[in-house]
Amino acid sequence: MNLRRDVFQAIADPTRRAILLLVASQSMTAGAIASNFDTARPTVSKHLQILTECELLKQEQNGREIYYHINAKKMKEVADFIEPFRKMWEDRFDKLETIMKKYKSK
Amino acid sequence: MEQKTKINAEDGKQELVITREFDLPLELLFKAYVEPGIVEQWMGTKVLKLESKKHGSYQFETVDEKGNVVFRANGVIHEFSPNQKITRTFEMENTPFGVQLELLEFEKLTDDTSKLNMHVVYESVALRDQVLQLPFAQGINWAHNRLQDIVSKLK
Numbered sequence: 001m002n003l004r005r006d007v008f009q010a011i012a013d014p015t016r017r018a019i020l021l022l023v024a025s026q027s028m029t030a031g032a033i034a035s036n037f038d039t040a041r042p043t044v045s046k047h048l049q050i051l052t053e054c055e056l057l058k059q060e061q062n063g064r065e066i067y068y069h070i071n072a073k074k075m076k077e078v079a080d081f082i083e084p085f086r087k088m089w090e091d092r093f094d095k096l097e098t099i100m101k102k103y104k105s106k
Numbered sequence: 107m108e109q110k111t112k113i114n115a116e117d118g119k120q121e122l123v124i125t126r127e128f129d130l131p132l133e134l135l136f137k138a139y140v141e142p143g144i145v146e147q148w149m150g151t152k153v154l155k156l157e158s159k160k161h162g163s164y165q166f167e168t169v170d171e172k173g174n175v176v177f178r179a180n181g182v183i184h185e186f187s188p189n190q191k192i193t194r195t196f197e198m199e200n201t202p203f204g205v206q207l208e209l210l211e212f213e214k215l216t217d218d219t220s221k222l223n224m225h226v227v228y229e230s231v232a233l234r235d236q237v238l239q240l241p242f243a244q245g246i247n248w249a250h251n252r253l254q255d256i257v258s259k260l261k
Contacts, residue, residue: 082113082115082238084239085113085237085238085239085240086109086111086112086113089111089113089124089126090109090110090111090126092148092149092150093110093111093126093128093148093222094110095147095148095150096128096135096138096144096148097128097129097130099138099144099147099148100128100130100134100135100137100138100144101129101130103134103137103144
């Protein structure tokens, strides 16, 4: 259950979603992935570490380089689940609550 | 932390239930569904029309910075009981998701808290499951747009 929550935390971050999208088209090294972002290299490494721990990405040794590629099976598991839908409503309702609390104090 | 918004979507059914408790008096929660200016803020879309009454109708529209319509939805209101219930249809235009029936029940818990029960019925099980997966697909698209922004800055 914990692991499952971690997966959704992983995809909740826009940079990590962008990384997944990038790697979805082809396997890439950490350096190649980082060159697509303004973010500092260690930050991108941290994102890659999280995505790998959640099994959304897999590492593959190719000579001296480590390539990252997407774990389609895990991605499908995430896509099938309703958490993003719940999160969308949660965000809307949080906003509603914030707005109406201010409205009340007027 | 316990999640405030709960979704109950049983396998193989063409409906789902969304529930949420609010730190708001019932009247304020209901108002957030009635006042067009407030709906715009929390739904994140423009409200072209919102007639909160029996046989009334509504229309939402979102336009991106280039002026393209990225989202348009509409529906009609079948029942409107202030601070109690709204029954309405909802349809996203130019999408294959069909029309959904929404039964919204508003309930007072205490003087300062209230609860919303949103029962949504879709045309089929398959359509419900597609709508459930929609935000994930959009999330990927948003990431993609962001990526394009970054890439176009590099040029």
